[in-house]
Amino acid sequence: MQSEIIIIAILASLACVIPGVFLLLRKMALISDAISHAILPGIVIGYLIKESLNTPYPIIGAVVFAMIMVVTSEALHRSNLVKPDTAIAVVFPPLFSLGVILVSLLASNVHLDTDAVLLGELAFAPLDRMIVFGSSVPKSLVKMLIIVIINLAVALFLFKELKVSTFDPILSKSLGFPPTLLHYLLMLMTSITAVGAFDSVGAVLVLAFMITPAATALLLTSSLSLMIVLSFGLATASSVLGVLLALRLDAGISGAISTVMGGFFILAYLFSPTSGMVTKMRNKMRIKNEYALSIVMYHLLNHSTAHDMARECSFEHLADQFSYPERYLKKIVNKAIEKGYVEETNAVFLITEKGKNEAILRTDY
Amino acid sequence: MSLLYDMVFDYTLRNVALGTFLLGLGSGAVGSFMTLRRQSLLGDAIAHATLPGVALAYMLTSTKDPLVLLLGAAIAGVLGIGAITAITRTTKIDNDGANGIILSIFFGFGLLLLTYIQKLPKSSQAGLDRFIFGQAATIIAKDVVIIAIVQVFVLVVLTLFFKEFKSSTFDPQSTTVMGFNQKIIDAIFATLLVAVIVVGLQTVGVILISALLITPAAAARQWTHSLKTMVITSALFSAVSGMVGSLISASRNNLPTGPMIVLVLTAFLIVSFLFGAKRGIVIKKITLIKRERSFDQNRIMLALDNLAQSHSDSSLPHSSQTIGLMVQQVHGIKRMLNHLTQQGLLLQPEESSYILSKEGELYVERLKNEGGLYAK
Amino acid sequence: MDILQNNIAIEVEDLTVAYHHTPVLWDIDVSIEKGAISAIIGPNGAGKSTLLKSMLSLIPISSGTISFFGNPLKKMRRHVAYVPQRSEVDWDFPTTVVDVVTMGSYGALGWITPPGKKERKLAMEALEKVGMEAFANRQIRELSGGQQQRTFIARALVQDASIYLMDEPFAGVDAATEQSIIEVLRELRANGKTLVIVHHDLLTVKEYFTHVILLNVHTIASGPVHTTFTTENLQKTYKGKFNALKGGIDELIV
Numbered sequence: 001m002q003s004e005i006i007i008i009a010i011l012a013s014l015a016c017v018i019p020g021v022f023l024l025l026r027k028m029a030l031i032s033d034a035i036s037h038a039i040l041p042g043i044v045i046g047y048l049i050k051e052s053l054n055t056p057y058p059i060i061g062a063v064v065f066a067m068i069m070v071v072t073s074e075a076l077h078r079s080n081l082v083k084p085d086t087a088i089a090v091v092f093p094p095l096f097s098l099g100v101i102l103v104s105l106l107a108s109n110v111h112l113d114t115d116a117v118l119l120g121e122l123a124f125a126p127l128d129r130m131i132v133f134g135s136s137v138p139k140s141l142v143k144m145l146i147i148v149i150i151n152l153a154v155a156l157f158l159f160k161e162l163k164v165s166t167f168d169p170i171l172s173k174s175l176g177f178p179p180t181l182l183h184y185l186l187m188l189m190t191s192i193t194a195v196g197a198f199d200s201v202g203a204v205l206v207l208a209f210m211i212t213p214a215a216t217a218l219l220l221t222s223s224l225s226l227m228i229v230l231s232f233g234l235a236t237a238s239s240v241l242g243v244l245l246a247l248r249l250d251a252g253i254s255g256a257i258s259t260v261m262g263g264f265f266i267l268a269y270l271f272s273p274t275s276g277m278v279t280k281m282r283n284k285m286r287i288k289n290e291y292a293l294s295i296v297m298y299h300l301l302n303h304s305t306a307h308d309m310a311r312e313c314s315f316e317h318l319a320d321q322f323s324y325p326e327r328y329l330k331k332i333v334n335k336a337i338e339k340g341y342v343e344e345t346n347a348v349f350l351i352t353e354k355g356k357n358e359a360i361l362r363t364d365y
Numbered sequence: 366m367s368l369l370y371d372m373v374f375d376y377t378l379r380n381v382a383l384g385t386f387l388l389g390l391g392s393g394a395v396g397s398f399m400t401l402r403r404q405s406l407l408g409d410a411i412a413h414a415t416l417p418g419v420a421l422a423y424m425l426t427s428t429k430d431p432l433v434l435l436l437g438a439a440i441a442g443v444l445g446i447g448a449i450t451a452i453t454r455t456t457k458i459d460n461d462g463a464n465g466i467i468l469s470i471f472f473g474f475g476l477l478l479l480t481y482i483q484k485l486p487k488s489s490q491a492g493l494d495r496f497i498f499g500q501a502a503t504i505i506a507k508d509v510v511i512i513a514i515v516q517v518f519v520l521v522v523l524t525l526f527f528k529e530f531k532s533s534t535f536d537p538q539s540t541t542v543m544g545f546n547q548k549i550i551d552a553i554f555a556t557l558l559v560a561v562i563v564v565g566l567q568t569v570g571v572i573l574i575s576a577l578l579i580t581p582a583a584a585a586r587q588w589t590h591s592l593k594t595m596v597i598t599s600a601l602f603s604a605v606s607g608m609v610g611s612l613i614s615a616s617r618n619n620l621p622t623g624p625m626i627v628l629v630l631t632a633f634l635i636v637s638f639l640f641g642a643k644r645g646i647v648i649k650k651i652t653l654i655k656r657e658r659s660f661d662q663n664r665i666m667l668a669l670d671n672l673a674q675s676h677s678d679s680s681l682p683h684s685s686q687t688i689g690l691m692v693q694q695v696h697g698i699k700r701m702l703n704h705l706t707q708q709g710l711l712l713q714p715e716e717s718s719y720i721l722s723k724e725g726e727l728y729v730e731r732l733k734n735e736g737g738l739y740a741k
Numbered sequence: 742m743d744i745l746q747n748n749i750a751i752e753v754e755d756l757t758v759a760y761h762h763t764p765v766l767w768d769i770d771v772s773i774e775k776g777a778i779s780a781i782i783g784p785n786g787a788g789k790s791t792l793l794k795s796m797l798s799l800i801p802i803s804s805g806t807i808s809f810f811g812n813p814l815k816k817m818r819r820h821v822a823y824v825p826q827r828s829e830v831d832w833d834f835p836t837t838v839v840d841v842v843t844m845g846s847y848g849a850l851g852w853i854t855p856p857g858k859k860e861r862k863l864a865m866e867a868l869e870k871v872g873m874e875a876f877a878n879r880q881i882r883e884l885s886g887g888q889q890q891r892t893f894i895a896r897a898l899v900q901d902a903s904i905y906l907m908d909e910p911f912a913g914v915d916a917a918t919e920q921s922i923i924e925v926l927r928e929l930r931a932n933g934k935t936l937v938i939v940h941h942d943l944l945t946v947k948e949y950f951t952h953v954i955l956l957n958v959h960t961i962a963s964g965p966v967h968t969t970f971t972t973e974n975l976q977k978t979y980k981g982k983f984n985a986l987k988g989g990i991d992e993l994i995v
Contacts, residue, residue: 024458024462024465027459027460027461027462028461029459029461029462029464029465029466030406030409030461030464030465032465033409033465033468033469037572076638079646080644081583081587081638081644081646082400082583082586083400083403083405085403085404085405085406085461086400086405086579086582086583088405088406089405089406089408089409089575089576089579089580089583090405090576090579090580090583090631090634093573093575093576093580093627093631094576094627094628094630094631096572096573096624096627097573097576097623097624097625097627097628097631098624098628100498100621100623100624101620101621101624101625101628104619104620104621104624105619105620118497118572119476204413204469204472204476204572205469205472205473205476207465207468207469208469208470208472208473210465211462211465211466211469212466212469212470215458215462215465215466218456218457218458219456219458222457245477246477249477249481250481250484251477251478251480251481251484252476252477252479252480254473254476255473255474255475255476255477255478255479255480256473256477257473258469258470258472258473258474258476258477259470259473259474259477261469261470261473262466262469262470262471262473262474265466265470269452269456275456275457277455280455291804401831401834401835525853526852526853527855528847528850528853528854528855528856529847529852529853531836531844532844532847534834535830535831535834535836535841535844536825536829536830536844538794538797538799538823538825538829539823539825539844539896540844540847541797541798541799542797542799542818542821542822542823542848543818543847543848543900544818544819544848544851545847545848545852586835589835590835590836590837590880590882591835591836591837592834592835592836592840595835
């Protein structure tokens, strides 16, 4: 049971990651949020046709409403009525509202409640089973596996096209990959994934599964293929840890997985070797130190032959000359001595031959 | 009618109507600036980001006092805005991505806490999940007072700093050069945003509150080209929709408040898209038709002038067929010729034959001076 | 107002601006005389707009100092006006021409105080100077490129500054607008104002400007047009690209 939940969670997160990477890079992250909300009425109407979620109708309904959402918002900003972000912001709420109202009105005779649709409950997923090749497996496991395979196939088959149209739409057009077609393909992929994942993950958290691993990976690498591989790893790790966390706390699974994903994001934000805050601070410090070293040596160089050398090259004078705190200046001077650029005799700092060359090199750009 | 009667005399309904009306005023006004600042999706992110604040406030204090919960929500909301700003400033993740990350991480964490609270012995999170969907029927007099205070605060601050918000939204760089610190303006704006979102949570819920900000602003924009009018119109749209939507929701069982308000707001929006006086689809179409007609009219006038110049006897009238040959693809040419005759720009010496009048000649001369066919 | 007697209006020393790890401006030294109309000239990506913006603290600088009449910008904001590129603002913003021009008075008003009749009158006067008074109540989205530019200049006039920094005011405007803008600039100069203008048209440099700053990440040369705007300096500024331009402008260069 527990292992089945973990497998379903992993599959759901992998399925979400594939469109998510491209959406993030296309600066369209929030369209996945909009889509995952806008499909609700489609799911409800699809459900009503056979009073069951195990027919193709909810998926068809969801895709139809996802396309309504995408096409309407694009038409609104293309007709210059509103800006693109506003267009998304005004289209998905009424569609979602329609869905919620439908569910509420039919609540008495429908086994579909808003909490489950929105927030999902992975813990119940293994209860609904089917027979595949003679063995009993959860239906959502099969469903998510199919979606992962489809998404993976599309991503592998059209990798080059998706890549080019993401980074350079104009080049893409000239190479004969119509960006519009690829755009709609991506929208289709996003909506099928969202509808597949909603009953395990919940509509709201589809966004977390799509964007967070991709964004974390983006902080770690700038290569697209590596980014996808890393996202897969992060999604898998978050799913396993998230399920374990949820079982431990006896709390909701999708919330727990999102929280773990958030934890990974924070770690990457702080400690990414390429773009983390710690690295950035360290770089900033290093540049500051190097700059301080350069100007101190430049000063010593300029006064190395002057008659007032004894005065100009004392620590007191250096402290006067530069607005650095004394302790910091001491550290810089010590570093210069350590590197053999400067020698100290009778409390006067003398620049060495090596230091002279270095100072000239550093200031002559 | 009975709804109106209840509104005045029924205690609950009066609170609901008043509370949601006030709620709309501030959110519609603040939302106007958000659409212009291209932050239409920020409200959604911040609203979701408040959830862990609500849950933590409850866990720490074990009370459901709205003031405590709202304070928790506000703190989480401010942290959310700070995090979004930090991510967009310091990484290559764009604004949309940062919104999405903070929305989902915070909301996911909030959900984790809520489900955790739910399973705790001796406690019920009933009333907490109200924050997800909102429930107008639970607004009581005390809530109305809180809402009123916050909305007055928001509107006063917005009025005081209207000049700063306007200038920094239109041209942030020049505003900075003139000595206004953009960070201070942003911080004041963020405070207002968090304030309107937080007080709206109980009524509309986290998922739909951003509609209360953005939809009325998008609707108001269609009616005016003045910022001040837009802000006021948006506030009124939002207030009226909030009240009407929540009253409809309160009038029947099983009609959730947030979604009902959103549908009323969207009705306003659709009407505005169609009939908005400044940018609406209909007015644009009418302008286009008018422009086409004046273009065709100018073509006819210039053609007649041409004909007059190329004939030895310039006082000879020309048949509508000849004119039609010269200005092809003009629909309803006869009607247009008659119309021009009625205006006194053409004379009609014989049946179906026309020539420029004195006034018409002046008109053509003016046309030629002012850029030909496209002049009005 | 004594400080404005200083003969050097703007002094830029050792200015370095880096974006990520690449320097956009490197060790720039420029000093601009009071009363000059200076053009900042250089190829695309030379850092022309960046220089203007870093002078105004709109982007962080890595090192260097900038002073206006010997003082940092903070003390001199009242005396400095900025005209950004037209494309940097949203012309679909719901407002009128006279409203935009009134914004020029916001700096003098300070926080909270709203503009009143006096500010509106100043705005109307500025609009008259640029020949836009007939458009005062037009929506800004209905303006042509040249009209937008003149609106921006009118807004800067309202500030009644001593130094005007303008980013490509002649880009994409019609000949009539260009003429009316240059007239306004000359009038400003006649009143002792200092103007620094990012410019892209080499052909008009000699006619419009008194001084020129040739920029390509480094300052290549700066000084009066008649000594600085030379073939040799232009070649250094534009490198290979210059030969393509050369044929047409020989006679325009000193």
